[in-house]
Each structure stands twice: as structure tokens, then as C-alpha cells.
Amino acid sequence: MYSDYKNTRIHYRIKGNPSGPAVMLIHGFTETAAMWKPLINVLKEKYFLFLPDLLGHYKSGLTGDVLTMEEQAEMLARLMTMQGIEKVHLIGHSMGGYISLALAELYPEKVQSITLLNSHPYADPADKIEGRRKGVQAVLQDKYAYLSQTIPGFFAAYNREKFSGEIDKLIRKAMKMPARGIAGALRGMMTRKDRSSLFFHQKNYASAWIISKDDPLIDPGFFQREAEKDKELYFKIIEGGHMSYIENPSEMIKVISDFLHNLEQKNK
Numbered sequence: 001m002y003s004d005y006k007n008t009r010i011h012y013r014i015k016g017n018p019s020g021p022a023v024m025l026i027h028g029f030t031e032t033a034a035m036w037k038p039l040i041n042v043l044k045e046k047y048f049l050f051l052p053d054l055l056g057h058y059k060s061g062l063t064g065d066v067l068t069m070e071e072q073a074e075m076l077a078r079l080m081t082m083q084g085i086e087k088v089h090l091i092g093h094s095m096g097g098y099i100s101l102a103l104a105e106l107y108p109e110k111v112q113s114i115t116l117l118n119s120h121p122y123a124d125p126a127d128k129i130e131g132r133r134k135g136v137q138a139v140l141q142d143k144y145a146y147l148s149q150t151i152p153g154f155f156a157a158y159n160r161e162k163f164s165g166e167i168d169k170l171i172r173k174a175m176k177m178p179a180r181g182i183a184g185a186l187r188g189m190m191t192r193k194d195r196s197s198l199f200f201h202q203k204n205y206a207s208a209w210i211i212s213k214d215d216p217l218i219d220p221g222f223f224q225r226e227a228e229k230d231k232e233l234y235f236k237i238i239e240g241g242h243m244s245y246i247e248n249p250s251e252m253i254k255v256i257s258d259f260l261h262n263l264e265q266k267n268k
Contacts, residue, residue: 003082005075008061012052012079016044021112022085023260024050024076028094028119029185030151030174032058035093038249042257050085052076054099056181058173067184069095069192073103080110089260091115094242095185101195104205113206113263114199115256118215118242120223121199124190132190136183143179147171156214156241166246200230208234208259210252215242234259 003010013033025036033051054072056062089112092100097119104111139146151170152160199207211223227235236255240247
């Protein structure tokens with residue numbers, strides 16, 4: 001399905017039970033809504049699933065050279081209104097988590113819960129910003145070389161050979177995205193702000209945080225210490241790397257399903 005946003009085309013899919021609670025699954029950087037297939041099969045009977053392709057990704061267009069988390073959130077909120085979705089459970093992988101928090105800041109009345117999957121609520125430190133800046137230059141110069149170097153680095157080192165076929169598929173799919181869209185997403189991430197206050201100690205919506213023990217992009221120890229400060233936070237560490245939906249789908253699915261089920265029980 002397609003919709004319009006700022007004179008560009010947005011692709012999205014709808015799955016599941018139209019009368020169930022709404023769940024929006026927000027993919028990450030260089031990914032597509034198709035990443036959620038393992039989770040869709042588990043949630044589709046109970047939940048109304050909304051699966052957008054983000055600006056600059058796959059079948060969706062882009063609006064400029066900087067695709068901010070706020071603009072992505074505004075686009076998603078508009079799609080929600082168009083579909084008559086008043087409140088939603090947000091599940092965001094990596095960059096999708098950053099966008100979930102931006103949506104919660106701009107439209108708090110629309111959010112029922114937030115699940116950060118292989119993501120976090122903090123702004124980029126200086127070294128990460130510099131890395132993204134170099135990434136912009138690299139992807140605009142040679143998209144294939146950039147993706148071939150970057151995407152394998154999302155996986156735990158011990159999983160890169162094991163999932164070499166899946167890595168090749170991810171690179172081929174990302175190659176269908178415009179270099180300008182990939183660069184725009186990098187610029188958007190490097191300019192995002194700290195939104196930890198919108199995630200921890202929340203009383204307006206429930207929060208879940210799922211990280212992987214061997215995610216090469218994060219410091220699990222630091223994140224665990226931060227999570228322990230919020231006793232209401234649903235926090236889990238699972239096996240694998242950043243690409244949990246490929247490296248450890250069974251555990252990822254169980255943790256997300258349990259979180260949503262626990263919320264249902266509380267709301268009865």
C-alpha cells in the first residue's frame with residue numbers, strides 16, 4: 001500500500017487482526033519492513049500490525065538530504081491518522097528505536113508502549129558523529145563498497161560467516177535504496193538529541209529495552225547499569241549481535257511477545 005507525504009510516496013503494509021491492539025514495527029537503517037517477518041507470524045492473530053518503509057528506504061521516497069528522526073516520526077503519525085489508529089505499541093529496531101522516541105516526544109497521546117530493540121535513547125557521542133559523517137561521504141562515493149563494509153559489522157563477529165548468505169541478501173536489498181536516502185538517514189541520526197527522559201521512569205506509557213550481549217555497536221555493560229536504575233523498565237539481554245531478528249529470532253520474539261502479553265494482562 002502507498003500514501004503521500006510531502007509530495008513523496010510512502011510504502012507500508014498492514015497485517016494481522018484489525019480489531020486487535022495496534023502495533024507499529026519500525027525498521028532500522030538500510031532495512032525494510034520485511035525484516036519483521038519472523039515476528040509478524042507470531043503477533044498477527046492478536047494484533048493489528050502496521051509496517052512502514054521509512055523515508056529514503058526501499059519503496060518509500062525521500063523528502064530531502066537530511067531525514068531527521070522528527071520528520072520520520074511526523075510521517076508515521078500521519079499514516080496512523082490516515083488508518084484511524086489512535087494509540088499504538090511502538091517497536092523499533094536500531095534507528096527505528098530513535099524514531100519511536102521522537103514520535104513519543106511529538107505525539108505522546110498516540111503512544112501506548114515503546115520497545116527499543118538493539119537501540120538506545122541517547123544522542124550520538126562525538127566519535128559516532130564523525131563516523132556517520134565519514135559514512136555519508138563513503139556512501140555517496142561508492143554505495144556498494146560502503147554497504148559491503150558496513151552491514152557485516154552489524155553482526156556479532158562469530159556470526160558473520162554463519163549468516164553470510166543473509167548478509168549478502170541485506171546488501172543486495174540495500175543497494176536498491178538511493179545513496180541519497182542512506183546518506184540522509186545517517187545525517188538524521190547524527191543530529192538527533194538525547195531522549196532518555198522520554199524512555200526511563202515513564203508514567204505515560206510502558207517501556208521495554210532489548211539488547212544483545214555481543215552487539216558490536218554498543219556497550220552492553222553500560223546499558224545494563226543504566227537500565228537497572230529504572231525498576232519499571234522491562235529490560236532483557238539476549239544472545240547475538242545487532243541483527244537479533246536474524247541472529248537470534250526465537251529469543252527476540254519471545255521477549256517481545258512476553259512484554260506485550262504482560263501489558264495486556266495489566267490492562268484487563
